Amino acid sequence: MEDTIGAPRQLTGQLLDSAVRYAEERHWEVLPGSWLEDDPGGPAGLARCSCGSAACPAPGAHPTRPDWAGQASGSAPAVRRMWNKQPRSSILLPTGGTFDAIDVPEVAGCLALARMERMDLPLGPVMCAPDRRLVFFVLPGATVKVPDLLRRLGWAPDTLDLKVRGEGEWVVAPPTRTGSGCVQWARQPTTLNRWLPDVEELLSPLAYACGRELAAARGR
Structure with a gap:
């Protein structure tokens, strides 16, 4: 299977499994963050942050909402729902x-x-x-x-x-x-x-x- 930024099916499965495991086994609060997307207008192999900012200081590695602290959860079912909704989210640990x-x-x-x-x-x-x-x-x-x-x-x-x-x-x-x-x-x-x-x-x-x-x- 091709492992690219645009179609990382294996990686998204790993993200979900890891996020759930952090909550379930370690009792850590987990937060879905931004992710990387292909940049059609950019050089081949490069990606942009899902936030859409060309000047993003932390591509694929920051919260997506200003109220991110209230979005984090230590509940494995809640974490699973969050990543099922957006499987490419980065895993942030508050x-x-x-x-x-x-x-x-x-x-x-x-x-x-x-x-x-x-x-x-x-x-x-x-x-x-x-x-x-x-x-x-x-x-x-x-x-x-x-x-x-x-x-x-x-x-x-x-x-x-x-x-x-x-x-x-x-x-x-x-x-x-x-x-x-x-x-x-x-x-x-x-x-x-x-x-x-x-x-x-x-x-x-x-x-x-x-x-x-x-x-x-x-x-x-």
């Missing part, structure tokens, strides 16, 4: 409820992840975003804790490329295909990582890795 997300550059994230595994730290799911970012899932409340924790580690919060996504934000979940590429799991959700770590348990290796990347960039 943050700030059942989890927050720590978003770091891919190189720093891989370095931190390897260090966490050597230290046998508790880890939740980790996503690899197509814009070369790694996203670590942690318990909600990280947005409040991180600035003070970074100061204790000797960092001014605005110096590191470390973003915290909490209430009023979202992350794009696999197997969504965005204008930058496909979202994938670096560490998939399993029964072993059902219980998320507190951000305090992971922040030191993440800050260290981001600090190394900052020092390397300044030395270039």
Whole structure:
């Protein structure tokens, strides 16, 4: 079967199955987002966002309504109905409820992840975003804790490329295909990582890795 933006039948089935599984197995709230469509007037192989904006900053990766927070659901039947209605929707997971997300550059994230595994730290799911970012899932409340924790580690919060996504934000979940590429799991959700770590348990290796990347960039 041809796997194109315009006729991704296999992908749409995966989107539905994944969205339902996130709600049913993880009890995450799930939100249908925008999707990619063929651009008849554009270069071959390129696609545009379903929102219709030629200047869309996040093609196929944003909510479709201003009241998106009220549209999200953790009910598997409700999620199934939403994707049956629009099967190409991207999968968005609102943050700030059942989890927050720590978003770091891919190189720093891989370095931190390897260090966490050597230290046998508790880890939740980790996503690899197509814009070369790694996203670590942690318990909600990280947005409040991180600035003070970074100061204790000797960092001014605005110096590191470390973003915290909490209430009023979202992350794009696999197997969504965005204008930058496909979202994938670096560490998939399993029964072993059902219980998320507190951000305090992971922040030191993440800050260290981001600090190394900052020092390397300044030395270039």
